[in-house]
Amino acid sequence: MIADALVPIVLAPASSVVLVDFDGSLAPIVDDPEAAAPLPAARQALAALVGRVGRVGVVSGRPAEFLRAALALDGVVLVGQYGLERVVDRRVVVDPRVERYRATVATVAAEAERALAGIRVERKGDVAVAIHWRQNPGRADEARHWADGAASASGLELHPGRMVAELRPPIAVDKGSAVELLCAGMRVALFAGDDRGDLPAFDALDRLVAGGALDQAVRVGVRSSEEPSEVIARADLHVDGPEGLAHLLLDLATAIP
Ligand SMILES: [Mg+2]
Known part of the structure; x- marks a missing residue:
């Protein structure tokens, strides 16, 4: 059994995109930010989604190089520094406006x-x-x-x-603009996040659905003891911490033939 909100992805996996925040979503929050690492189950879930859905991406405020090293996963689109950096062919490309x-x-x-x-x-x-x-x-x-x-x-x-x-730099990027780019060509999108920095991603999904660019959007709120209630209030689905999200994503991957 998977959550009802995920059914549109299972029905149209090739035109679905699954996007996830890193800290607090894939990786538990730790005192030393350099020590943050994705849960093995979260990595496994992302790897299982690659090839099953149209696109899998991680959208984070972290430098793209950090994401590349921490995740070490091929086939996952990595967008760092809120869209100012991305990993293309295993190399970090920085927005020239920087x-x-x-x-x-x-x-x-x-x-x-x-x-x-x-x-x-x-x-x-x-x-x-x-x-x-x-x-x-x-x-x-x-x-x-x-x-x-x-x-x-x-x-x-x-x-x-x-x-x-x-x-x-005062360059108009946020997780919302990154999500819009990553939703191009897709009909269903999921974004999972835990922090107020993820709200622009939820906003972008709302805009894309309202404008007809997406048929469906799934907003997943990752609960934590310190996360603002706004993320949870805006979410269609809630999970408990990175463990909960890893389970949800693995269930999703398993439900897709
Ligand atoms: Mg986060």
Whole structure:
């Protein structure tokens, strides 16, 4: 038995696309973001979907190179940094619009390391900077405030997440624009996510269905103890953590001949 919401995919697998967020969806959230790894069951589920549905993709804020190394799966489309990077033929391709911001990103990263000593500053290649206070929750306000000021001063855009603030070039990409591209040519789409950064993906599915580009969309909300209720409120299906999502995707793959 599979969930009713998944039936349209089982009925038209070749014209269905399955898209998944990485952190909190395929991989459990861990204190050290570099240590995050997909659950073996999640990798297995994605591998099982490749060739059974029209397209399988991972859409993440992570650098595409990180996704490539962490998943090590052929046949899965990898979109990193919210669409600013993708893996094509196992190589990372960066959106050319990023070029003129590389120097600014490097400067802001160096300033963050100086001003926020002790707080984790992640250089996402030279495309973006993420400030993580999961390991320093007592300095959350300080980190947020610094990131806010740095965004105003540098012209980079501030994107808040789960105990993280990211500074990125002001280029109009989000998981929604990435999802729209990945839905091209497809009739049914599923997107699974756990965080407010995934809401634009849900919005994109709504738009594509409303405009007739998709016949059906399935929004899967991955529950966690810290995830905003909005993701769950907007979802058609709910699963408990990455384990729950891995089960759902494996059930889906198994239901497709
Ligand atoms: Mg996530």
